[in-house]
Amino acid sequence: MALFLGACHSESSTSTTSVAVEAEDVLLVSDFMKEGSNVKIGTISTKRIAQTIASTGVLVIPPTDQYAIHSKSGGSIQKIAYRSGDYVKKGAQLFVLSNPDLIPTQRILLETKSALSLAQKDLAREKILEKDAATTQKKLDESLAQKELLEAKYKGLKAELQLIGVDIETLEKSYNFQSEIIIRAPHSGFITNLFVQKGSLVSPEDQLTTIVAKDKMSLELNVLSKYVPLLTKGQRVLIEVPNSEHSFSANIERLNSIVDHSNGTLVVYCQLDTKEMEALKPGMFVNGLIKVNDREVKGLPQDAVVKEGEQYFAYFVEGNFLVKTLLEDVLSSDGFITFSNKIPSKMLVKGAYYVE
Numbered sequence: 001m002a003l004f005l006g007a008c009h010s011e012s013s014t015s016t017t018s019v020a021v022e023a024e025d026v027l028l029v030s031d032f033m034k035e036g037s038n039v040k041i042g043t044i045s046t047k048r049i050a051q052t053i054a055s056t057g058v059l060v061i062p063p064t065d066q067y068a069i070h071s072k073s074g075g076s077i078q079k080i081a082y083r084s085g086d087y088v089k090k091g092a093q094l095f096v097l098s099n100p101d102l103i104p105t106q107r108i109l110l111e112t113k114s115a116l117s118l119a120q121k122d123l124a125r126e127k128i129l130e131k132d133a134a135t136t137q138k139k140l141d142e143s144l145a146q147k148e149l150l151e152a153k154y155k156g157l158k159a160e161l162q163l164i165g166v167d168i169e170t171l172e173k174s175y176n177f178q179s180e181i182i183i184r185a186p187h188s189g190f191i192t193n194l195f196v197q198k199g200s201l202v203s204p205e206d207q208l209t210t211i212v213a214k215d216k217m218s219l220e221l222n223v224l225s226k227y228v229p230l231l232t233k234g235q236r237v238l239i240e241v242p243n244s245e246h247s248f249s250a251n252i253e254r255l256n257s258i259v260d261h262s263n264g265t266l267v268v269y270c271q272l273d274t275k276e277m278e279a280l281k282p283g284m285f286v287n288g289l290i291k292v293n294d295r296e297v298k299g300l301p302q303d304a305v306v307k308e309g310e311q312y313f314a315y316f317v318e319g320n321f322l323v324k325t326l327l328e329d330v331l332s333s334d335g336f337i338t339f340s341n342k343i344p345s346k347m348l349v350k351g352a353y354y355v356e
Helices: 002-013 031-035 100-133 135-162 168-174 224-229
Strands: 027-028 040-042 046-049 051-062 065-072 075-082 093-098 179-182 188-195 207-212 218-225 236-240 247-255 265-272 283-293 295-301 307-309 311-317 321-328 331-333 336-338 348-351
Touching: 046 307, 046 336, 065 218, 100 135, 135 168, 218 224, 218 236, 218 283, 247 295, 295 348, 321 336
Parallel strands: none
Antiparallel strands: 027 321, 040 348, 046 295, 051 218, 051 283, 065 207, 075 093, 093 179, 188 207, 218 265, 236 247, 236 283, 247 265, 295 336, 307 311, 311 321, 311 348, 331 336
């Protein structure tokens, strides 16, 4: 009868919790107080803790510091100056590409430049004649239009060839037509992939290689959503690389604004402090320990709770009974357990395993 009454009391007294309590989870307080100092009933504790949050993450190069290299013109690859993994400086020659179709455009540029020079002289003569009323307004307008037409054509051809990589200064000075163009590195960094080989025919749509600025490497950590309220910009992060004795430091630079509901985590972006980049590679998975600001919290010591798998339980006092209750949103730090359940006036504060 006592067990039946205990079970009934349990069913009514735990209706405010999120877990259904079984009959065997309801125990008489008086039975365990006989155990002496091994079991203690009291109120929840308050403690100031310096907490760390464990997380996992990956080292990444932001898209803003990755460079896809393309040719501005079609042609065939004649020379490849670097291999994957090589470091290149900004402006370094990466590829030499051959395209004989560039020669007619260069010829038209030189012809247009010569015609433009003639048109400029003709316009100057017409202006002199116009002052002496020795020409008509129509001829002056025609000379001006011809000059502007050739000037626009010349500037357009020049910009087109410069964009492709033709040395205009050398072309105009020595009339040295160029069928080969040099593709240079737009930024210092490491070659990560080569998508072509000597003799490959490429077009402007084809990616030739990728350059990454490794000095811009950063860390993206995945932190469980229950820890998000504890995170702020500037917090320190200790980075541990699996199977390595080296550790590095970083600090939180910014937080993503949306929690990923598929895995319940928030992406935290961190800036690396170290300059020893040789030991770190983009794409490596690492463990991160985020140091949270010291704070005063309410909770229970480790020996006042029972851990079963990934769940934590405590014994709340309800009337004359101890009710085993699942703790929600548990945080564990330095042997102290905090949770979000509504806190009763009394609970088991010592000897949870003696009750078990």
